[in-house]
Amino acid sequence: MSEDRAVEVSIKYKDLEKTIRGDANEVIRELISFMSESLPKLDFVSKLTLTIDEEKLLSSCSKIMKLTPEAVVVIVPTEHLTDRELILLHLTRVHFGYVTKSLNSDRALIGDLITYTKKSAGTVAGRISEMSTEGLVERVGKGEYRITTYGLDFFTKNVLPKLAS
Numbered sequence: 001m002s003e004d005r006a007v008e009v010s011i012k013y014k015d016l017e018k019t020i021r022g023d024a025n026e027v028i029r030e031l032i033s034f035m036s037e038s039l040p041k042l043d044f045v046s047k048l049t050l051t052i053d054e055e056k057l058l059s060s061c062s063k064i065m066k067l068t069p070e071a072v073v074v075i076v077p078t079e080h081l082t083d084r085e086l087i088l089l090h091l092t093r094v095h096f097g098y099v100t101k102s103l104n105s106d107r108a109l110i111g112d113l114i115t116y117t118k119k120s121a122g123t124v125a126g127r128i129s130e131m132s133t134e135g136l137v138e139r140v141g142k143g144e145y146r147i148t149t150y151g152l153d154f155f156t157k158n159v160l161p162k163l164a165s
Contacts, residue, residue, distance in 0.1 A: 014042060052152045054099055060156055061096050064163045072097040076163050083127045085162070086117040088155045091137060091147035110143040 007027045010019045016038060020030045064076045072093050078086060090113055097103030114124050128145060131137040136151035147155070 013039065014046070016042060050149055050153055052149055052156075057152060057156065058096065058099060060160060060164070061092065064160065065093055065096055067097075067100060067102055072100070072102060078163070081159070081162065083117060083119055083123055084131060085159045086119070087113055087124065087127055087131065088136065088147065088151060088159055089163070090116040091145065092152065092155050092159075095147055095152065106146045107140055107144040108146065110145070113145070 005023055006021060007024050008019065008021045009027055009031060011017065011031070011034065018034055018038075020027050020034070022030070065072055065074050074089065074093060078089065081089065091108055094103060094108045095106050098106035110121075110124065110128070113128070114121050117124060119127075128137060128139075131151070132139060132145075135148055136154055137145050138148050140146050
């Protein structure tokens with residue numbers, strides 16, 4: 001194959017990238033093979049994978065929290081929330097701040113959770129333990145916690161509707 005007849009095609013689909021080089025016929029065959037083998041697998045895997053669309057999350061949460069020069073603040077009443085829901089709200093607020101770059105970390109200290117929820121240390125520790133077991137929250141350091149992808153999904157489906165109404 002001469003260089004002047006060479007074809008190069010780059011494909012990018014979600015996290016998968018492939019570059020195919022060769023003459024036109026080789027590239028077409030390789031492209032068809034790639035599409036028929038890889039894309040169905042990717043679609044299947046995407047159906048099995050829980051992901052959070054950060055832009056959609058931020059948009060949804062903008063109804064209940066806002067950025068200020070000092071912090072991310074919740075602008076709706078929260079008195080009707082359970083202990084668990086308050087913890088998820090605070091951890092989502094921290095995640096919101098981290099994604100918007102108003103906070104340097106997506107982690108919350110246990111002391112912050114106690115202060116934010118206005119619950120006893122024993123209550124918060126018990127709820128965090130339960131929620132960690134359920135996969136909603138993960139411990140990332142001594143006394144540090146963050147919300148998981150599953151926790152964010154749970155929050156948007158179960159807690160956010162209570163706050164946004």
